[in-house]
Amino acid sequence: MASIRAFFTAIAFVAQSFQNYMIQSLHKLYKHYGYAAEVKDNEEKESDYCSVCLSQICKGEKAKSLPVCNHRYHVDCIGAWLKNHTTCPLCRNNITDHITQKHKQVKSLGESLFNLIQSFSDLLVAILYMMLPSTITESFPLVH
Secondary structure, eight states: OOOHHHHHHHHHHHHHHHHHHHHHHHHHHHHHOOEEOOOOOOGGOTTTTTTTTTTTOOTTTTEEEEETOOOEEEEHHHHHHHTOSBBTTTTTTTTTHHHHHHHHHHHHHHHHHHHHHHHHHHHHHHHHHHHHHHHHHHHHHHHO
């Protein structure tokens, strides 16, 4: 019984590690794909100005980086800008192609993740069916 518990503990550890890895991977993909973060102490720079409103982006404010050039803006400012434009306000790089590419990557990662989880689930069920009869037989030796 202890070996079964150790086996499931190991599987739980692998599953948790995999989940953490996938969360980190998704976070990296979503960083420039619609995710807005609060500016932290170590991220604030003197030259970090929103070129839409011409104000400094300060600690605690929600800021968003554009995917192609990494220029950062206040979330509300860049949202208003992108309603009428498809380019970065500062360097004029077109961002729609990059966003389409990131969308495809996120969709592909989601599909791969679903398939991997399904396969992992199928494997766990198969292992349980292989282990279950021997466990029952060991616990109840009179059962044939």
